[in-house]
Amino acid sequence: MNDAARVRAAGLTFAVVSSIAFGASGPFGKALINAGMSPLQASWLRVTGAALVLVPLVLLLRGPAAGAARFRAARPHLPRLALLGLTGVAGCQAFYFIAASRLPVGIAILLEFTGPVLVLAWIGLVRRAPVHRTAAVGVAVAVAGLAMVVQVWSGLRLDALGLAAGLGAAACQAGYFLIVDRLSGAVEPLAVTAVGLVVAALALSLVAAPWALPWDVLPRMVDVGSHTAPGWALAAWIILVSTVLAYLTGVAGVQRLSAQVAGAICYTEAVAATLLAWAALGERLTLVQTVGGAVVLAGAYIAQRAVIERPAPAPQEIPATALAR
Template sequence: MDQAARTRTTGLAFAVLSSVAFGASGPFGKALIGAGLTPLQAVWLRIAGAALVLVPLVLVLRGLAATRALRPHLPRLALYGVTGVAGCQAFYFVAASRLPVGIAILLEFTGPVMVLAWLRLVRRARVHRTAVAGVAVAVAGLAMVVQVWAGLALDALGLAAGLGAAACQAAYFLIIDRLAGEVDPLAMTAVGSVVAAAALTLIAVPWTLPWHVLADAVPVGDRSAPGWLLAAWIILVSTVLAYLAGVAGVQRLSAQVAGAICYTEAVAATLIAWAALGERLAPVQIAGGAVVLAGAFIAQRAVIDHDPPVAAPPVPAPALNRP
């Protein structure tokens, strides 16, 4: 296998790992919210916790020299933290509180469509037909997974928030794509987490967070688990690992291809909710999951069929350990 093929394979593995890790946040975050946290407090907890893990990790593994190397990129990194980390999740929770959850998810996952439109209309870049086809197929499959026809009531603010989440998701892919090869994934994720935690502090009011929930046994489906263990999962797996793998994946593929592959997150979330919470899957959801995976497969062919060979950027050790 040549270097370009290894890079593509590694990128696909990171992108799928990221999607599964993001999807794994739903059941455990939902359990913490049911135990007394507000949705925004749950988001703040996972992002602030990630920042507390990542900042010391960067200093130990990369040293102060790595932080000085970030200075030319600070404006983009700040935008990444505000949009791709804080904005995407905060807007989604607002949308989900005012719209049927399936509609909110579908709106958020129009982000990859916005990526393709931005690349073609603003950057005047070539958009691979296979990537477009993959996104279209994945959107159709996602509509089946979330069964959007089950609830079609729309709220103007919820609709705006859902589109805001989509725009932030698009920014996530586009900013990472522009910084590929220039910023270390570990450092980028750390800075994004710090910026996002600071941005969410005023609206999440973490000083009112019911910290006792972390010491309590929290129901998860028919079982229960310590609140601190659920929090550790969404911080370490569904945030630290998810964002690190996502950055590493986009850097090895492209924004348009990684955006299509991210639809596997919805499939992962549905399957994990079924396993952890006992939420039943309808036959149409199972079929939709297969359609989403088919769309992701079609999209990744854009890398194989069209992209020139590229050198793999350095792989940070923590990314090998991480919606």
């Protein structure tokens, strides 16, 4: 296997792991919300906890001097990193929660996952760069499959604010892929993720009222479907797996593939969320949803065949220990 093939294989692995990790947040985050947290408080806990884990992790893995040097090296890119935190992390989650509160959840998910379509439109219309036909076909197939997974025809109603919020979530998701794509080769994934999470935590602190967070949820047993689990264990899962691991692997995947390809592969997140909700919460899957999941995976497979040239990342870009769990 040549270097390009190895980089591509690593990028696909990172992208799929990221999608599954993001999708795994749904059942456990929902359990915390049902136990008494507001959606924005659960989001603030997730993002802030991840920032408090990742920043010391960067310093530990690199050593204090080298870690500080990494952050200083990222200083010229702070405007883009701040925009990433505000849009790709904080904005995407906040807009999605607003949409889900005013529209059927399936519609909110479908609106958010029009982000990769916006990525292709931005690349073609604004950057005036060629859009890989295979990636475009893969996105179209994945959108069709996602519509089947979320069953958009069930309980559809129009709400102007909910629709606007859903499209806002899509725009923020598109911004995540495009900004990370622009930072490729300039800032390593650890620094990108750490700075983005810190910015997002600060932004969410303004709207989530963390000082009123019901901390008593964490030490008590919380219902997860027909089972129970400690609230702190659920919080640890969404912080360490569905945020730290998810964003690290997501950034690494985009930097090794492209915004076009990684954006299409992210549709596997919706499939993972649906399957995990079925396993953890007992939410049943219909035949149409099962077929839709297969269509989503087919679209992701088609999209990943789009070959976008990438320079090989430096060997020190993301150490193996950074992803060890």
